[in-house]
Amino acid sequence: MNLKIISKTENEAVIEFVGEGHTILNLLRTELLKDKRVLMATYDTKFPVMDNPVFRLVTNGADPIIALKEATSRIIDQCDEFSSKYAEAVK
16 A cells, blocks of 8 residues: 655645545545544545645644544554454354
8 A cells, every 4th residue: 555645734734545446545534533533534536546645634733644643553453353353253
């Protein structure tokens, strides 16, 4: 996965996700919106087959890149927990 930061301010980041689609971006958006510091998390793909999606994250003053990293860590933790519980269930 390649990311390209298009713009970043104190409370907003606009990031292009090269080669990614709805699956990962919707998961990321959903997790970010659970964070009380996040005011808006959305993405747009103008032409799904041709364009890379652009993600926009707005916070209440918190660093948007830190919020993004923390959301990513929570998603990884959830995947690890699922993997562990699945492995136990199929023994």
